[in-house]
Amino acid sequence: METQPAAASAGASRAGIVIExxxxxxxxxxxxxxxxxxxxNLEVKEREFIAILGPSGCGKSTLLYxxxxxxxxxxxxxTVNGKVVTxxxxxxxxxxxxxxxxPWKTVRDNVLYGLEKQRLPRAEREDIAKRFxxxxxxxxxxxxxxxxxxxxxxxxVAIARTLAxxxxxxxxxxxFGALDAQTRSLMQEExxxxxxxxxxxVVFVTHxxxxxxxxxxxxxxxxxxxxxxxxxxxxxxxxxxDPDIARTKEFIxxxxxxxxxxxxxxxxxxxxx
Amino acid sequence: MATVAPRAASxxxxxxxxxxxxxxxxxxxxxxxxxxxxxxxxEVAAQEKLVIPFLLPALSVVLERIGTDLTSGALAYNIGxxxxxxxxGFALAAMIGVSIGVLMTRVVSVRWFFDPLVxxxxxxxxxxxxxxxxxxxxxFDASKILMVAFSACFQIIITTWHGTQGVDKELIWSARxxxxxxxxxxxxxxxxxxxxxxxxxxxxAMPVCLIVVLVTEMQMGGRGLGDAMLVAARYAQxxxxxxxxxxxxxxxxxxxxxxEYLRKRLLVWHQETMREETTV
Amino acid sequence: MTHKIIxxxxxxxxxxxxxxxxxxVTQAHLVSQYALPTLSGxLTSMWTLAxxxxxxxxxxxxxxxxxxxxxxxxxxxxxxxxxLMAWYRPVRLLLKPFIQMFYPLPKSxxxxxTIMWIGLGDPSKITLIFIGSLLPIVVSSFNATRGVDSVLIWSARxxxxxxxxxxxxxxxxxxxxxxxNGYRVALALCFILVVAGELIIANNGIGFLINFLGEGGDxxxxxxxxxxxxxxxxxxxxxxxxxxxxxxxxxx
Numbered sequence: 001m002e003t004q005p006a007a008a009s010a011g012a013s014r015a016g017i018v019i020e021x022x023x024x025x026x027x028x029x030x031x032x033x034x035x036x037x038x039x040x041n042l043e044v045k046e047r048e049f050i051a052i053l054g055p056s057g058c059g060k061s062t063l064l065y066x067x068x069x070x071x072x073x074x075x076x077x078x079t080v081n082g083k084v085v086t087x088x089x090x091x092x093x094x095x096x097x098x099x100x101x102x103p104w105k106t107v108r109d110n111v112l113y114g115l116e117k118q119r120l121p122r123a124e125r126e127d128i129a130k131r132f133x134x135x136x137x138x139x140x141x142x143x144x145x146x147x148x149x150x151x152x153x154x155x156x157v158a159i160a161r162t163l164a165x166x167x168x169x170x171x172x173x174x175x176f177g178a179l180d181a182q183t184r185s186l187m188q189e190e191x192x193x194x195x196x197x198x199x200x201x202v203v204f205v206t207h208x209x210x211x212x213x214x215x216x217x218x219x220x221x222x223x224x225x226x227x228x229x230x231x232x233x234x235x236x237x238x239x240x241x242d243p244d245i246a247r248t249k250e251f252i253x254x255x256x257x258x259x260x261x262x263x264x265x266x267x268x269x270x271x272x273x
Numbered sequence: 274m275a276t277v278a279p280r281a282a283s284x285x286x287x288x289x290x291x292x293x294x295x296x297x298x299x300x301x302x303x304x305x306x307x308x309x310x311x312x313x314x315x316e317v318a319a320q321e322k323l324v325i326p327f328l329l330p331a332l333s334v335v336l337e338r339i340g341t342d343l344t345s346g347a348l349a350y351n352i353g354x355x356x357x358x359x360x361x362g363f364a365l366a367a368m369i370g371v372s373i374g375v376l377m378t379r380v381v382s383v384r385w386f387f388d389p390l391v392x393x394x395x396x397x398x399x400x401x402x403x404x405x406x407x408x409x410x411x412x413f414d415a416s417k418i419l420m421v422a423f424s425a426c427f428q429i430i431i432t433t434w435h436g437t438q439g440v441d442k443e444l445i446w447s448a449r450x451x452x453x454x455x456x457x458x459x460x461x462x463x464x465x466x467x468x469x470x471x472x473x474x475x476x477x478a479m480p481v482c483l484i485v486v487l488v489t490e491m492q493m494g495g496r497g498l499g500d501a502m503l504v505a506a507r508y509a510q511x512x513x514x515x516x517x518x519x520x521x522x523x524x525x526x527x528x529x530x531x532x533e534y535l536r537k538r539l540l541v542w543h544q545e546t547m548r549e550e551t552t553v
Numbered sequence: 554m555t556h557k558i559i560x561x562x563x564x565x566x567x568x569x570x571x572x573x574x575x576x577x578v579t580q581a582h583l584v585s586q587y588a589l590p591t592l593s594g595x596l597t598s599m600w601t602l603a604x605x606x607x608x609x610x611x612x613x614x615x616x617x618x619x620x621x622x623x624x625x626x627x628x629x630x631x632x633x634x635x636x637l638m639a640w641y642r643p644v645r646l647l648l649k650p651f652i653q654m655f656y657p658l659p660k661s662x663x664x665x666x667t668i669m670w671i672g673l674g675d676p677s678k679i680t681l682i683f684i685g686s687l688l689p690i691v692v693s694s695f696n697a698t699r700g701v702d703s704v705l706i707w708s709a710r711x712x713x714x715x716x717x718x719x720x721x722x723x724x725x726x727x728x729x730x731x732x733x734n735g736y737r738v739a740l741a742l743c744f745i746l747v748v749a750g751e752l753i754i755a756n757n758g759i760g761f762l763i764n765f766l767g768e769g770g771d772x773x774x775x776x777x778x779x780x781x782x783x784x785x786x787x788x789x790x791x792x793x794x795x796x797x798x799x800x801x802x803x804x805x
Binding site for chain 2 (some may be wrong): 558563565566567568571587588595609646647650653654655657658659660661662663665666668669670740741744745747748749752753759760763764767772773775776779782783786787789790791
């Protein structure tokens with residue numbers, strides 16, 4: 001069982017994501033500020049699929065939002081593909097747990113949105129949109145509105161929308177958390193298929209240990225609040241990304257090991273409440 | 274009628290089983306039957322002199338009065354001018370109200386300035402300022418229109434402000450990560466997302482406009498349905514007063530229904546349109 | 554505690570700013586005295602009128618009395634009607650057409666009617682306020698009662714509640730927040746109708762006073778009256794909100 005100690009590495013010129021010395025304080029309008037992230041250092045290689053796992057409140061979503069540039073960085077630095085993160089951008093696509101689809105737009109218009117922002121010529125836009133809608137299996141639903149779709153379908157639209165602009169990095173915030181167990185399994189398989197077809201750097205936040213071990217090359221386990229990097233578990237299995245891996249003994253052992261790491265923190269988080 | 278048959282509380286606590294066709298037909302026609310009975314009773318009571326004609330003129334007499342007004346052109350004129358004042362006042366309130374509401378979300382100083390103003394202004398009986406408006410803006414259409422706009426704009430400001438402020442930040446973040454710039458986010462994301470609430474604010478403001486326009490007309494004169502009704506009251510012309518009530522009631526009904534229709538069209542995509550909830 | 558006071562002061566400071574501008578602009582004669590008297594003049598007038606036995610206190614209390622009477626009757630009758638409509642189908646069938654017919658009617662259209670029927674005194678004003686406030690209360694009581702979560706009703710039935718107990722002990726309390734919101738709307742409407750009615754035709758009341766002073770050229774007094782009733786309306790709303798919070802203290 002290979003694990004890596006939490007690595008800190010300089011190198012703003014490196015490809016991939018470099019998180020250096022990041023700290024974040026949550027300041028509620030009333031009451032005392034709370035430290036959400038404490039001196040976090042993490043390096044994500046290009047085209048690596050990394051999962052961020054931890055108990056509720058450990059700041060994993062906060063870390064993702066900082067990578068996305070949605071919240072201002074209070075301390076430290078985040079570099080993506082050599083460029084320092086100062087705000088959101090089409091190089092880092094995001095998929096949210098609650099889909100965040102534009103409810104007044106059809107499926108097609110949702111997927112077209114990013115392409116319109118890129119000022120691509122119309123024929124090209126429509127073509128790309130069509131391709132990605134088909135890719136996620138929603139052919140025939142182009143003119144439906146989000147309120148007419150099931151949870152799983154909505155998430156597919158969200159994924160299509162984000163993938164359509166071909167970001168180098170994909171940030172996913174518990175994307176399957178709002179789905180029922182069966183849909184979740186199906187979506188995991190689909191994500192694997194999509195990634196195998198065109199690998200990207202993926203940062204996948206989840207609290208589901210099995211999901212993390214299944215999907216990711218490495219799993220970064222975080223401590224309870226304030227969030228620090230506890231341990232990084234190597235979860236790359238021979239044969240690449242493959243749902244059938246879940247049946248092997250090796251997989252189950254890895255899940256067990258990771259779960260015990262998380263469990264310590266989950267218990268601590270529960271006590272803190 | 275005081276006992277409760279199991280079906281009496283049908284929508285409450287019990288799943289609505291499909292009821293026999295006869296009962297459902299009854300449900301649809303009953304309102305019209307009741308109204309029909311009422312109108313007939315009204316006419317009969319008046320004809321049989323069961324009520325003092327002064328207090329309650331016969332329905333036929335009232336309808337006759339409406340007919341006369343229609344042919345003389347007075348009805349069209351009065352409805353037209355009342356609607357003109359209402360719509361212009363409403364439009365003014367909508368433009369100013371939505372603008373301020375949006376600015377309150379975007380610019381902190383604007384919010385600081387207007388927050389106490391609208392917070393105090395909303396529960397105030399703004400008609401109390403009618404004499405002030407008359408002093409400042411005269412006795413004609415201008416003061417009426419401004420009074421209508423002033424009365425309605427507070428509601429619109431608050432609803433627009435809350436609507437735009439409450440837009441799900443994940444929608445905004447998604448748009449920005451798809452490459453949208455600040456101005457694009459405002460017009461392409463925030464406004465459509467806040468539209469249901471903004472429309473609700475407008476729908477609430479319209480009846481206020483109607484109530485106020487009538488008051489201004491009664492107070493200042495200058496033709497219009499409010500003025501016509503008050504004049505009729507002064508000359509003890511009961512049919513005229515009743516006619517006016519029916520006329521303005523119909524106008525109000527049409528406007529409300531019109532706005533509901535517009536809402537459905539604009540918010541085709543919204544869950545509520547899909548679900549077709551109906552309450553009273 | 555001091556933090557809260559400072560926060561409230563800061564929140565309402567734009568009003569102080571406006572008051573200062575008002576006083577400044579009028580004192581510097583940038584605006585005609587006949588259009589806008591000085592704020593200090595208005596406040597002085599307010600004081601004079603307040604201590605005048607025939608002044609602010611008398612007229613305002615008359616208005617408040619009328620409003621309270623009309624609104625009180627509307628609350629009692631309207632809530633009962635709305636709740637019963639929601640619970641008993643025959644009541645609903647009977648009353649619903651009337652509600653739907655009169656809902657779109659702007660309530661101020663009733664002013665000439667009440668004048669004609671009942672005359673110029675208090676009874677016509679109170680009737681106007683009663684009829685005007687009735688509809689919003691009926692509608693919100695109806696919607697509130699109908700909207701009560703079925704789960705609550707099923708639980709209570711499962712514990713053996715009779716229909717009557719169910720209605721008054723479970724459904725009405727559950728519907729109370731929305732019902733009380735309906736009262737708040739009716740309260741604002743009540744103020745509008747009181748003032749509107751008094752502006753148009755009355756011989757006492759704050760609306761009458763404002764009109765009377767305005768026509769007589771006492772603009773300081775007129776503005777004093779306007780500020781008074783605005784303040785009363787505002788305080789009534791705030792007071793009601795506090796009352797609502799107290800009664801609905803169980804709400805999260």
